[in-house]
Amino acid sequence: MGRLLTAALVGILSSVIAIGCTKKGGKLDYGLNPSETLRINIQQEPPSLDWSKSVDTTSSLVESNIMNGLVEFNLSDPELSLDPALATSWSSTRDAKTWTFNLRQDVKWTDGVAFTGQHVIDGWERLLNPSTASQYAYFLFGVKNAQKYSQGKIKDFNEVGVRLDGEGRLIVELEQGKSYFPYLLDHHSTFPIRKDVIEKHGDRWTDPANIVTLGAYKLKIWEHDKALVMERNDQYYGSKAKIPYIYAYMINEMSTAINLFDAGKLDLQYELPSREIRNLRTRTEYRQKGNLGLYYYGFNIKKPPFDNLKVRKAFVKAIDRKQITDMLAGGYTPLSGWIPSGMFGYEPERGIQFDLEGARKLLDEAGFKDRSKFPRVKLAFNTLEDHQRIAENVQAQLKKNLGVTVEVVNEEWKVYLAHLHSDAPSMYRMGWIADYPDPDNFINLMASYSENNHTGWKSAAYDDLIAKGVSETNKEKRRAIYSEAQRLLTEVDVPVLPIYSYVTQALVHPRVKSFELNALKKYVFRGVELQ
Amino acid sequence: VTINWRGLLGLPILLAWLLAVASSFFGIGLPSAVWWVLVGWSAISALYFTLSRGVLSFVLKRSVEALITIWIIATATFFLLKILPGGPFDSEKALLPEIKAAIEHKYKLDAPLWQQYVSYIGGLAKGDLGQSYKYLDRGISEIIAESLPTSVQLGAFALLLSYLIGIPVGVLAARHHNRWLDSALMIGAISGVSLPSFLIAPILILWFCFSLNWFEPALWQGPEFYILPTVVLGTRAAAVIARLVRASVLEVIRADYIRTARAKGVSERVLLFKHVLKNSLIPVLTFSGPLIAGLITGSFVVEQIFAIPGIGKHMVLSVSNRDYPLIMGTTLVFSALLVLCNLLVDLLYAYVDPRIKLS
Secondary structure: HHHHHHHHHHHHHHHHHHHHHHHOOOOOOHHHHHHHHHEEEEEOOOOOOOOOOOHHHHHHHHHHHHOOOOEOOOOOOOOOOEEEEEEEEEEOOOOOOOEEEEOOOOEEOOOOOOOHHHHHHHHHHHOOOOOOOOOOOOOOOEEEHHHHHHHOOOOOOHHHHEOOOOOOOEEEOOOOOOOOOOHHHHHHHHOOOOOOOHHHHHHHHOOOOOOOOOOEEEEEEEEEOEEEEEEEOOOOOOOOOOOOEEEOOOOHHHHHHHHHHOOOOOOOOOOOOHHHHHHHHHOOOOOEEEEEEEEEEEOOOOOOOOOOOOHHHHEEEEEEEEHHHHHOOOOOOOOOOOOOOOOOOOOOOOOOOOOOHHHHHHHHHHHHOOOHOOEEEEEEEEOOOHHHHHHHHHHHHHHHHOOOOOOEEEEEEHHHHHHHHHOOOOEEEEEEEOOOOHHHHHHHHHHHOOOOOOOOOOOOHHHHHHHHHOOOOOOOHHHHHHHHHHHHHHHOOOEEEEEEEEEEEEEEEEOEEEOOOOOHHHHHHOOEEEO | OOOOOOHOHHHHHHHHHHHHHHHHHHHOOOOOOHHHHHHHHHHHHHHHHHOOOOOOOHHHHHHHHHHHHHHHHHHHHHHHHHHHHOOOOOOOOOOOOHHHHHHHHHHHOOOOOOOHHHHHHHHHHHHOEEEEEOOOEEEEEHHHHHHHHHHHHHHHHHHHHHHHHHHHHHHHHHHOOOHHHHHHHHHHHHHHOOOOOOHHHHHHHHHEEEEEEEEOOOOOOOOOHHHHHHHHHHHHHHHHHHHHHHHHHHHHHHOOOHHHHHHHHOHHEEEEEEHHHHHHHHHHHHHHHHHHHHHHHOOOHHHOOOOOOHHHHHHHHHHHHHHHHHHHHHHHHHHHHHHHHHHHHHHHHHHHHHOOOOO
């Protein structure tokens, strides 16, 4: 008996080892062939593929491959111009208040139904309907009566400024002129929907068996928390996708994903651990590209000592932003103005630059010649390693350059957000990533009425400039307006300390061709090839 | 031929479970019917045991207690969550007040707290755990049903491994009490307890996946994927078990009945396996209740490092997302498992050791 047991144990152990050693390299789930599958990592389970409701970048990545809007950004154009998509052309009245979109007639949804303008109207109705409770409803608040419909003050959607004319063209009427209005239409929240499909399947309409789309790819498999597969849509109206399948892992841990990349099981990893950037950037697979995002500190100007303009200016002058971007080493661009690099309106020289003597002088003038009298202020950020590194760097610079001590405090993300809204700390960290590539999206953040402005700063002149910038159609005049707004914000009243504009970093396998990172951090795989 | 029906209710179940877990390890997908038969078989034996030993009133009492415990946990968690600053829909991009109001209305977060509580507990009583706030359109039961099996699988492998390593190591150490082998094994066990998995895992991955090229560095698709996470998760449990077994064996070996047996000329091997080991495993049984619940409800760190689609991730991330229904769901699953495992362990006590009285 004892021998039998031993033999059995040895047998089991050796088979374990034998199986362990026969590693089946390269095999992919669902019978997919790696040679015709682009393997990407979308970091997490997409919270929702319902494009009227989803709010995160993971869902948006999938949606922008399986769907299309009326227009589409030309991602290889540094100016991010618009290309036709479901609309073949568009035009506006001189005041940019009424827009006309000519729609394509040859588009079919994946179930064979022809696309019409009504699908766009249905999508907008659903986005704005309060019962949908979409976080992106504000995207269309520029449309006449849209906000009122969303607030429930208007019940009849016919009163909202969107309709089809006799020739099937989409006519949009805005509350006021908005020169960048078409830019909003490559956003998933404004995509057309199939009301009949949603009504038929309810909450389950985004399951692969039910979902109906019209993009270059279609949703084939969605195994929650594990993987998602997109398949080429052969009925696509535009140039067909080159790669038959996209397999998306949902791996949250970046080092795990890099292990898979190194093991040859992943072709594209587009989030990299910042602590390893110094090593990763020396690799041939490494890519980086500036994107439209902003990292900044805000001052609560209601709280002393930051109610004193000279103190705010002294703090901004005392910070050498390049020290921070050098420490991060990920190719970030120091930013002293408010509009990030790569966007219309960006001015490298705008804002207050590093000036040691000037900083010390200003702080003296502010009444803090004796630095020991300077109150202990808090520099707050949400708990994350990079934020900690940056805060500590700023803390050290302020100590060294101004001789003042700030206390760095971190809080868990949601606790931090709650504090920002109720009682913003003296100095706080925040960031912004473009919803649409227009300076208005950034300048708007610090409007007196903005929910994102936690500084307590309110400027009527600044609000006026925002309103002017939105309706101005002349590009050069707009540039001047945003230049003035940035001057007010970052040179005159200084409620903020901009630090750098964001960068996307990625590892791309050499077999992946015609793939470029872009300023909008959009991943559209239609044109990508595999070698 | 007479079949010993009673005999089918004890050890064979354990063996059947072992076989099932082992086959799942080797990627042999057993039909779900087999698993249900196993569960049913175990339930019948528990019931048979309960009735034959006359401990029915004990089990009923404990079940009622369990329900009350779970209700208290649900209530406490519910209100603690509401005290926690920050809400599920707070994000870097602040919402306009009217949009926030629409969302809160949709999820009934604008109702008075007591109404929210009553409606949650009411739903719970009907087995409805609600909808996730983060994963829009997905039910909590659905999320748990999709992620728990993977965690249970990983937990079962790790549990098996911890017994397979922990018990022999503990016995061996006790047999060589105060000699170098004992010291070596116990140093190993202490390291096993103290080394965190986020340290062991990358080292093992580097070695076995990239130097030796034996196993896969991540994912959950077959035996070559299972081994490393199982080892990482099982090591700590194995180490604890080894220390428990060693201490327990040392205690039993000094007992009078062992001396008697030895004096009567029982061979050392029979003595060890039949008399000492059996009696030394009771502390292991005690430890197994919380251990099983802990292992099968998932380890966030191990699941994270190896990208395993289990429930551990939801337990942690639901809190940072303030996904209230999902936090409640995962907490309740964990509590229910813990209560159940403890009840089973109590029953097993009475089964293996008739001296223990259940009351």
